[in-house]
Amino acid sequence: MNLTLKIWRQKNDKETGKLVTYPVKDISPDMSFLEMFDVLNEELITKGDEPIAFDHDCREGICGMCSMFINGRPHGPKRGVTTCQLHMRSFKNGDTIVVEPWRAAAFPVIKDLTVDRSAFDRIISKGGFISVNTGNAQDANNIPIPKPDADASFEAAACIGCGACVATCKNSSAMLFVSAKVSQLALLPQGRVEATTRVKNMVAQMDEEGFGNCTNTGACEIECPKGISLENIARMNREYFVANIKS
């Protein structure tokens, strides 16, 4: 496949960047999107140019590192996949593909397509945990948990924190991420103990980081590679309102 790539190049967080056009030739349709970038970077290095900086790690859709905004959508045109799981067969020969970094004030660009997502870590550090030592695994049915709750908690816990929800949201809202992290614990008895302070602190940090506000367009749910549901945002809202009534 021969393609025209328009890729955001930016030296650092100080300078303004721009889209630069790169033609790529003889790309295999079985390559992943990131492997195509590897090929392009090899070429750039051979020519003595600066390779394109982009985030990647596990390359099997579980680490949440890769973060490319491809033709106006996070992780490209396919649903339920991360950029590393996107294959070139999803495009047509001769296509022009525009690749940009996640854009949000809370995710400043570090270089080219890499952004600083430590805002998410700071939100987690405000309450996305249980503050007791868990010790050894206890007997399986010591604490009975209804199956639907366990399932909903597990589904929320599938969030890999990639930031696609923020990237696609017209308001750069992080509410899908935060609500998944609130929900996975709020649904379980172990998490209920600190549920009130958790939701208040995590929402406060989310606001502090400068993420926008949810307007319920539902774009995040569609674009989330892990299919995190909008039900989590409603649950976070409920948790937050109840927490504020309680204390």
Next chain:
Amino acid sequence: MSNTSPNFIQSSLGKKLLMGLTGLFLISFLVVHATLNSFIFAMDGGELFNQGCLFMATNPIIRIIEIVLFIGIILHIVQALILTLKNQKARPVKYAVTDGKANSKWYSRSMGILGSLLLMFLVIHLSHFWVGTKAAQFGGTIQEHNTYLEIIEVFHNPFNVLIYLLGVISLGYHLAHGFQSSFQTLGLNHPKYTPLIKKAGLWFSILITIVFAAMPLAVFFGIVK
């Protein structure tokens, strides 16, 4: 885990709750307004309609609710402005390419524009009907005030009819997103009931649009005289 949260109403979720609650309150007002409008189709030369208008203009409970209504509208607008400004600050550098239609409805992304159109329409609408009624109220001539005649006069002008149709269509799309969105904001999301709420919201928006559009059209085409 110590509590570091600021006060509720300054938080993003607190503001959103206020948007949702005021939105639902304004929706309840629309039901009353649309019901009163439909009185013109009694085809009695506006007798029933004028009686309804007189009741609305003189009943003390309605007078108090009118003040609450204006507070509701102002809160809804002010919160919307604050939230919109914050949201714009949350993305200082825009994307070169976005594909919104791949993941959301255009009217759900355009609530600010639709709301602004509605505000402009509201100013025109109030100057047509509300100002006259208020003048009659304070001038002590409310018993003789004929809103029905005002309506006939305003809607004989095709330009006014066009403005009202545009206003009402903006309202329809604003509601199509706002109705179901307010339930989600209040935290009312349920696998069984959310699809029903969404459907009800859509039908409600269509019904409100039809009822409100019917009045100017009926007067303009001489169905109601």
